[in-house]
Amino acid sequence: MSRVSASQINLSYSVFSKVLKPYFSYVLQKKLANENTCKSAISKLDALLGDHTYSPDLDSFLKSSGLTPEEIEILNKFSRECILDAANKLVIKYLNESVFGGLYGFRNTLRDLAIEHKDLSQGAPFKDVASLGYRFALYYSSLKELLERVHTSRRYVELVNLNSSLDSYLDYPVDLQDFLSPYLELFHTMPFSSNQVHWFSGMVMDIVNFGKEVIFDFQAMEKAGQVSLDSSLISNSLASFDKAQALLSGDFSLELGSYKDMVVAIENAFGALEKSLLNMKLNKDAIVASASPDRRDERALQISEVFLRVFDSERKREVIGESFFEYPELDNIILRLAGWLNNAYRGETEAVLLVGFTEGAIVLLGRIIPLLNFPLTLLTLKFSLYGEGFEADMSQVTELDFDASKYNGRRVVIFDDLMEKGITIKEFVKQMYQKVKVKDHKVCTLFTKPIPDRVGIESDFVGAWLPYTWVVGYGFDLDLKHRNVDAVGSINPKFLKS
Secondary structure, eight states: OOOOOGGGOOSBHHHHHHHHHHHHHHHHHHTOSOHHHHHHHHHHHHHTTTOOOBOSSHHHHHHHSOOOHHHHHHHTTSOHHHHHHHHHHHHHHHHHHHHHHHHHHHHHHHHHHHHHTTTOEEBTBSSSOEEHHHHHHHHHHHHHHHHHHHHHHGGGTSBSOOOSOTTHHHHSOHHHHHHHHHHHTOBOOSSOOHHHHHHHHHHHHHHHHHHHHHHHHHHHHHHTTSEEOOHHHHHHHHHHHHHHHHHHSSSOOOOHHHHHHHHHHHHHHHHHHHHHHHHOEEOHHHHHHTSOOTTHHHHHHHHHHHHHHHTHHHHHGGGEEEEEEEHHHHHHHHHHHHHHHHHHHTTOOSOEEEEEEETTTHHHHHHHGGGOOSOEEEEEEEOOSBOSSSSBOGGGOOOOOOOHHHHTTOEEEEEEEEESSOHHHHHHHHHHHHHOOOSEEEEEEEEEOOOTTOOSOOOSEEEEEOOSSOEEBTTBOBTTBOTTOSEEEEEOGGGSOO
16 A cells, blocks of 8 residues: 655546545436436546546546546536535645655664664763763654644545635535535535645644754754755755745645645755654764763663653564555544444434444544444454454354344444455344344445455445555454554564474
8 A cells, every 4th residue: 555656647538437426326316417327427436536647627527537527427416616626625634644644664764773872971062961872752743743643634625625715515515515525535514614725734833843853953963964865866955845835824725736845845845854864974073972981871871761751652663564654644544434424313312222343443433433423332242254364254253142132223324444345244233134123224334345245335434545454453353462553554464484
């Protein structure tokens, strides 16, 4: 699940297809046009979802899409401005995932450099005596905090809302935005304020300023004869940071062209900075000579204690091979899920029954339940067709007991961490309808995977997609361990049994 460079992310056939498909689904659901015409359009758009050919605007795409005039006429029921805005927001989401998600790699580089140079004592050009590794540990902590803030504020730019004007809902009704939001995996924030966009830009500016401060520190070290840097990389990094700063200053907006220029500049700046740090040549004698020998052993002891705390969470993360989603990204996914569930069950007077499969769904349930606004009750049960292996085992099927007093007449939402083939959930649903009388049911999963041989069941609410590989962390286990890892990723091969 490698990240695509921001420079390669554009409006494309794929983006416009993903945006237009739910419009036709909305028309189909509301019976606003011929059913066969809508289904034909959806089928054509499905075929283009994997096509990343650049398309500069909606009209260009429609001319090349293969949609008939009758199918295109259906789209004329909607504002072109709103359709294009949704496409732009989707591209902004992809850009953010690429650049700000990618900065976790730079954070890991800072961690590795901190550990490598933990005991290399250093004083001047800094005011205090510490070690070079300690400086990197401070950078690591700062960037970790900044990334949490910027990911939190992403929810104010990756949203279906056109703007904060009430009149915008006249051509872009609330129920249409509610419908589009889960299809596009965008937020629907109400009320939405332009001030929140400026909060986001402020968080991004802090990341840019952080990068420049790291450069200034190492330039001071170079001036003191402690390090030799690649001047070309440093110049490129500073120039890119300055460009990002200029684009973030003043009247920042979500105009796609300037937004992409800004995030590409940030990507280039940190890319050049990371290369420079990895290739720097240290004059260790000069670094050690800059530090006073007074209380050196005491400082070394305290640095060790600080490292134990700063990198405490890193020990549990060793099981992760490639990280797919970090904790702040997971938090955003769950916030979106909660919004979609609130839309679906708004106005319910009878408690909705939430059923969670343990132990995988516990982390999801613990985070999402306080975000739900409708009346609810909760049941958890241990039910899984997975033994110690990676494949479902139908010999594991057991007869479940259903308390009719808790199920009968209720709307049910089934929670699990992942939809793979769907065998476990399908078996539960089958037994539920055989043994009790529920009103209806929906399935909510944190993730799903692109599995062609699904057993005739899909999630109604999906947080995000994972690649077809076994994952660990944030509720997912390996040999019943590692559920507490604050990320979801592939398994480090050294943790796999032979």
